[in-house]
Amino acid sequence: MSEEPSVFVGGGGADYGDPQRLLLGFGNRHGLIAGATGTGKTVTLQILAEGFSAAGVPVFLSDVKGDLSGLAVAGDPLGKLHTPFMTRAATIGLDLQYRAFPVTFWDLFGQQGHPIRATVAEMGPLLLARLLELTDAQEGVLNVAFRLADEEELPLLDLKDLQALLVFIGENAGAISNRYGLVAPASIGAIQRRLLVLENEGGAGFFGEPALDLADLLLTDADGLGRINMLAADRLMNSPRLYATFLLWLLSELFETLPEVGNPDKPKLVFFFDEAHLLFTDAPKALVQKVEQVARLIRSKGVGVYFITQNPADVPQNILGQLGNRVQHALRAFTAKDRQDLRLAAQTYRDNPAFSTEDAIRDVGTGEAVTSFLERKGIPGIVQRTLIRPPSSQLGPIDPSMRAQLMAASPLAGKYDTVIDRDSAYERLRAREQKAATEAARPDEATPSPAEAGPNGGTETFNRGRRYEGGGAARNGNAAPKPGGRRSDSVSETLAKSFARQFGNKSGQFVAKSGEALVRGVLGSLLRKR
Structure with a gap:
């Protein structure tokens, strides 16, 4: 034998x-x-x-x-x-x-x-939390960030994507907390600081594409x-x-x-x-x-x-x-x-x-x-x-x-040398911010249509789908329009309102294109499957 x-x-x-x-x-x-x-x-x-x-x-x-x-x-x-x-x-x-x-x-x-x-999404929240030495509460916020990235179609490829998403979560903490539980600013800040330490140690280069x-x-x-x-x-x-x-x-x-x-x-x-x-x-x-x-x-x-x-x-x-x-x-x-x-x-x-x-x-x-x-x-x-x-x-x-x-002489020579920075969470959030800035700067119509007019024949300024500009006084019909016909919303307020409306419509309706949410490495999939 x-x-x-x-x-x-x-x-x-x-x-x-x-x-x-x-x-x-x-x-x-x-x-x-x-x-x-x-x-x-x-x-x-x-x-x-x-x-x-x-x-x-x-x-x-x-x-x-x-x-x-x-x-x-x-x-x-x-x-x-x-x-x-x-x-x-x-x-x-x-x-x-x-x-x-x-x-x-x-x-x-x-x-x-x-x-x-590897991309941030491939690493997943469990391993990333281990890497950043996060507490349980901070790991919970990181899980919220990954879930939100899925639901809002914000690909997490490199560290700047995750950093931008954390800023976004901090600015919309109220709406997000109502959906997922408290998202504490202190936890967001702690994650941001740990990401900065990782960058200083040279770890940022590991995250990105080509993966x-x-x-x-x-x-x-x-x-x-x-x-x-x-x-x-x-x-x-x-x-x-x-x-x-x-x-x-x-x-x-x-x-x-x-x-x-x-x-x-x-x-x-x-x-x-x-x-x-x-x-x-x-x-x-x-x-x-x-x-x-x-x-x-x-x-x-x-x-x-x-x-x-x-x-x-x-x-x-x-x-x-x-x-x-x-x-x-x-x-x-x-x-x-x-x-x-x-x-x-x-x-x-x-x-x-x-x-x-x-x-x-x-x-x-x-x-x-x-x-x-x-x-x-x-x-x-x-x-x-x-x-x-x-x-x-x-x-x-x-x-x-x-x-x-x-x-x-390697068969892989040149394949991974050039970093690819494609459209992802960072770029998409910037685009949303620019759109909100444009909306915030746009003047209101000088004369409201009958459908938009208030009970006093149009003496109030009322934005379709939004609150009265004058708060409670406007609802009583006693407020005058803002000078110049412009809204008082700032860019951040406009972005927050837009997100709140979109987020409210999406809550409970998210279904990933593949039939399930993104798989976060075997450690994540084992947690779900076993």
Whole structure:
């Protein structure tokens, strides 16, 4: 019987167990790469990315420290690491061949890779509230803003659209509060300030168009190798909430977009979530529950998610239990808390009678790991001590000139470079304001028609569909027309009245063109559907 397709991870040697392989058929069952700083997690990530790419599986990963770009070039047979690499390869029975892999560079800031963007509407209120660190009350106002944008047909594409909508809500808070509940000016102001902070941190460039086409993450090259999509995250890590929120948004978009595939022979995409603890730090319980649902359901779309973190305890238990493929590098036990975490980590593995799992996790050296991969029928494999294989690509970063050459030769070169600013909420609200200004400046008719005349034969000025100009006195027939025949309404009053009339007519009647309101990412749709 031929061997099942797999990714070779390591093994071999007198003091180690059998060669360890990650079966491609279980690559979408998720995984974990854990270990203390400096124990070899980055190299493990690199060799897994190589293995999936070689099998024709596209990969998405974050280059947190800036040293994974070497995947794009072959290892150096004249380099100082060649001899130790070949020695290890011989030990574990690997025929090491240096080679490069197809890499697509991405960057939210558009400097070290192709720009990557999403619209505000795609991000949705739940993730945006998480990004802006809003309170429950402020998140409620943000939900009102998104609902109002749907009902008033005000597309939210970039931050200036959302900022303009918030100003509009503040100016029409009375009518909006009557429909949706209190919209407090303090909450609007708090959201506006948080948006300003996001702009100052460079996050505004992430919102806009052209938005990311998810099909561009699923490409293979001419030789059938899966493209490795690499997000430049060294600068992005200065804004950890933006980093975590972006990756979670991307994961939810993949879930919504990709079709069900059941149990494929190999994943359609493997997604590596580095610094995974940032996703769960201070996250509300509702958000963690939604992440758990995504992790459980997205494997049916053929997507494998691999969390990378220092300690397995960084990942909630309900999510940790879904991670079937594990590479555990050394954990250091200096404190009582460290020893407790070590003990808990060891308990999540299937015991090997040949050694103590707890001792092995504590004692393995750099480049070694305790591993367990799913076997046939999805059974967790017995834990093994493993020598991790050396990479085929360059270990360490490439120089900027090489990165520029690879970006220029990319199949996506130029596709996302030019920002598109089409008609959206900002432009439509400005158009409404200009229309209101024109109406406010227009003189009233000098002589009212009989239908418009009041009970005293037209001595009052009465605007069809509006209140009397003279207030209560006008209703008694004792007020004279305004000098010059002009209305007293300001631009803002005219706009507010116009909105109040339109909003009153639309209340309770909104039906989206697609048959339902805009879907706000899988986190929003799960809240509605489940």
